[in-house]
Amino acid sequence: xxxxxxxxxxxxxxxxxxxxxxxxxxxxxxxxxxxxxxxxxxxxxxxxxxxxxxxxxxxxxxxxxxxxxxxxxxxxxxxxxxxxxxxxxxxxxxxxxxxxxxxxxxxxxxxxxxxxxxxxxxxxxxxxxxxxxxxxxxxxxxxxxxxxxxxxxxxxxxxxxxxxxxxxxxxxxxxxxxxxxxxxxxxxxxxxxxxxxxxxxxxxxxxxxxxxxxxxxxxxxxxxxxxxxxxxxxxxxxxxxxxxxxxxxxxxxxxxxxxxxxxxxxxxxxxxxxxxxxxxxxxxxxxxxxxxxxxxxxxxxxxxxxxxxxxxxxxxxxxxxxxxxxxxxxxxxxxxxxxxxxxxxxxxxxxxxxxxxxxxxxxxxxxxxxxxxxxxxxxxxxxxxxxxxxxxxxxxxxxxxxxxxxxxxxxxxxxxxxxxxxxxxxxxxxxxxxxxxxxxxxxxxxxxxxxxxxxxxxxxxxxxxxxxxxxxxxxxxxxxxxxxxxxxxxxxxxxxxxxxxxxxxxxxxx
Ligand code: UN1
Numbered sequence: 001x002x003x004x005x006x007x008x009x010x011x012x013x014x015x016x017x018x019x020x021x022x023x024x025x026x027x028x029x030x031x032x033x034x035x036x037x038x039x040x041x042x043x044x045x046x047x048x049x050x051x052x053x054x055x056x057x058x059x060x061x062x063x064x065x066x067x068x069x070x071x072x073x074x075x076x077x078x079x080x081x082x083x084x085x086x087x088x089x090x091x092x093x094x095x096x097x098x099x100x101x102x103x104x105x106x107x108x109x110x111x112x113x114x115x116x117x118x119x120x121x122x123x124x125x126x127x128x129x130x131x132x133x134x135x136x137x138x139x140x141x142x143x144x145x146x147x148x149x150x151x152x153x154x155x156x157x158x159x160x161x162x163x164x165x166x167x168x169x170x171x172x173x174x175x176x177x178x179x180x181x182x183x184x185x186x187x188x189x190x191x192x193x194x195x196x197x198x199x200x201x202x203x204x205x206x207x208x209x210x211x212x213x214x215x216x217x218x219x220x221x222x223x224x225x226x227x228x229x230x231x232x233x234x235x236x237x238x239x240x241x242x243x244x245x246x247x248x249x250x251x252x253x254x255x256x257x258x259x260x261x262x263x264x265x266x267x268x269x270x271x272x273x274x275x276x277x278x279x280x281x282x283x284x285x286x287x288x289x290x291x292x293x294x295x296x297x298x299x300x301x302x303x304x305x306x307x308x309x310x311x312x313x314x315x316x317x318x319x320x321x322x323x324x325x326x327x328x329x330x331x332x333x334x335x336x337x338x339x340x341x342x343x344x345x346x347x348x349x350x351x352x353x354x355x356x357x358x359x360x361x362x363x364x365x366x367x368x369x370x371x372x373x374x375x376x377x378x379x380x381x382x383x384x385x386x387x388x389x390x391x392x393x394x395x396x397x398x399x400x401x402x403x404x405x406x407x408x409x410x411x412x413x414x415x416x417x418x419x420x421x422x423x424x425x426x427x428x429x430x431x432x433x434x435x436x437x438x439x440x441x442x443x444x445x446x447x448x449x450x451x452x453x454x455x456x457x458x459x460x461x462x463x464x465x466x467x468x469x470x471x472x473x474x475x476x477x478x479x480x481x482x483x484x485x486x487x488x489x490x491x492x493x494x495x496x497x498x499x500x501x502x503x504x505x506x507x508x509x510x
């Protein structure tokens with residue numbers, strides 16, 4: 001008997017949703033590249049890789065669009081982003097459903113991701129009236145100095161499967177408000193959601209007469225397509241989200257042509273549970289951060305340092321949560337942990353667990369969860385691993401729901417361990433002691449781009465700058481002043497006098 005008759009078909013569901021989202025059938029039914037749903041393992045689309053010539057033409061068209069777009073006043077540009085936000089609001093349930101089908105996220109997280117897109121659109125609309133520079137005092141009489149922010153050009157966006165739509169929007173909403181064009185290469189694993197977002201963008205653009213043709217485009221394919229963006233002289237900024245290995249390949253090539261890199265790479269995020277922590281709150285914070293999104297966020301919690309005085313009160317409760325958390329079909333209400341993206345991710349998780357066991361780790365969970373159609377889908381119970389110390393495997397990022405738990409005695413020791421990994425994305429501390437909290441977020445505390453108190457390391461909102469240090473790549477996206485990465489700064493000195501005094505007292509009288 002066909003196993004798939006036992007479960008709702010992801011393929012027909014995806015077809016319905018893609019239709020409603022306005023994606024033309026030839027874009028997702030006629031290509032050579034099969035797209036599999038991690039939910040059932042079914043093929044839910046056949047997309048066509050963009051040919052090298054077409055990639056070049058798309059970048060050229062985006063550049064031409066930028067030349068027109070940069071002259072549209074910024075608040076008008078914001079209006080296009082507002083319309084995009086409206087389309088996203090209207091399509092939230094459908095796009096969220098497609099994220100579930102293509103990336104395996106549970107419904108609330110999938111819709112949360114679309115909400116994050118809406119939020120950044122709102123943010124960018126406001127930003128479009130706030131692209132301001134400084135006015136600076138000069139040493140010369142009758143002079144004025146100021147800085148002006150100008151559009152940059154074509155922004156290349158390379159995104160990962162785990163946030164298949166939100167990451168594009170963090171870049172694109174700002175880039176569009178800033179006067180740039182965008183060419184997007186989504187993950188090979190999640191091209192359908194990208195095509196859907198592009199269709200929504202086109203709906204918004206159709207309602208906006210000032211949007212030039214080619215202002216936002218999607219190019220599909222593997223590494224070569226990303227490389228075309230990285231190498232193209234008319235792409236002054238590439239924003240790339242993915243593994244540290246990918247960043248290592250991309251960054252030097254951008255540097256070689258003096259282009260900008262905005263990198264969001266690996267994370268290996270920790271949390272510290274202190275003696276004074278509210279353990280109920282910490283339990284919920286740790287559970288969401290470590291098991292949510294099946295451990296497939298860059299910000300997922302992977303390392304937990306628990307003070308020895310609360311270890312025995314806390315860790316058994318956490319283990320019970322691991323044993324009971326609902327793993328299953330992400331389309332079903334009540335499921336909290338959906339599938340891993342593919343079987344390769346499952347195998348990488350099992351290899352990491354074997355290595356942890358060898359290093360003295362005691363593993364709870366981590367077993368495959370049988371599902372109808374389970375031969376081709378990767379459902380797994382999240383794993384909690386009690387480790388004797390921060391061994392090599394703990395210091396590596398495995399993109400799967402594995403939480404390594406360790407005891408600590410002194411906070412300084414826990415902070416050192418928090419920082420003693422190559423990655424530097426996110427971190428958090430659970431404590432009611434303000435001295436501990438402040439130390440953790442101080443210059444002597446966490447070395448990460450994100451340091452939280454009494455919430456886990458994942459689930460950031462868009463108002464803050466998002467990104468991390470060290471092997472995480474140093475990029476910052478979304479809020480605060482991240483928009484500056486998408487513009488170029490000109491410093492202007494204006495002389496409104498009739499003489500020409502030179503700076504630094506230099507004399508040059510001819
Ligand atoms: C990622 O995992 O690539 O902070 C980004 C969070 C989300 C973004 C995660 N807002 O968890």
